[in-house]
Amino acid sequence: MGLIQQGSALTALQVMQDAPVIPVIVLHDVKHAVGLARALVAGGIRMLEVTLRTPQALACIEAIAREVPEAVAGVGTVRSAGEVQACIRAGARFAVSPGYTHAVGQACRDAGLPLLPGVATGSEIMAAQEDGYKELKFFPAMQAGGPAMLKAWGGPFTDVKFCPTGGVTLANAAEFLALPNVACVGGSWLTPADAVAQGDWARITTLAREASALTRRQG
Secondary structure, X not given: OOOOOOOOOOOHHHHHHOOOEEEEEOOOOHHHHHHHHHHHHHOOOOEEEEEOOOOOHHHHHHHHHHHOOOXXXXXEOOOOHHHHHHHHHHOOOOEEOOOOOHHHHHXXXXXXXXXXXXXXXXXHHHHHHHOOOOEXXXXXXXXXXXXXXXXXXXXXXXXXEEEEEOOOOOOOHHHHHOOOOEOOEEEOOOOOHHHHHHOOHHHHHHHHHXXXXXXXXXX
């Protein structure tokens, strides 16, 4: 992994290509944020998607951005332009959304925040492309067609790279990563709720090492 300086500009493709997996993180207590981030970085995973699914999410992003400079704090479940601004203030360096709207896309572009917009249909891919986005999150991946859908999209959308998320596990990640239009996958299996609650950082580092060792198709 190349060095990414704090404060330096990132692209969505750099976020996707840094490691085979982007962890989808749900944090209920800010006291777990720094230990979790350090454990993931120790296992070779530094692009960290902290989802806006809990009241503590922004405080957790802020703690990671402040205390773990080796990590790249990102934010997930972004659904409005207002959330984009709040996440930037907290120190987020990339964003992931469950779907795509022009307002969210414009807010991220105006702020210079890399965005992986969520798509599940061809029409949604085209809408994101019209606004200049071609690195996309395929969500919910398994429920929306899995690897077979991504293979089908490989014909009409040859210039798009995907990060499938939703139902992706260590057991099926390799099938996605073998596809030429998949740059990485997103998954919650790297940060099990019980391991986070117990502060079992050694277990999370082990899971991160397994994920970072997954093989991606090049090109």
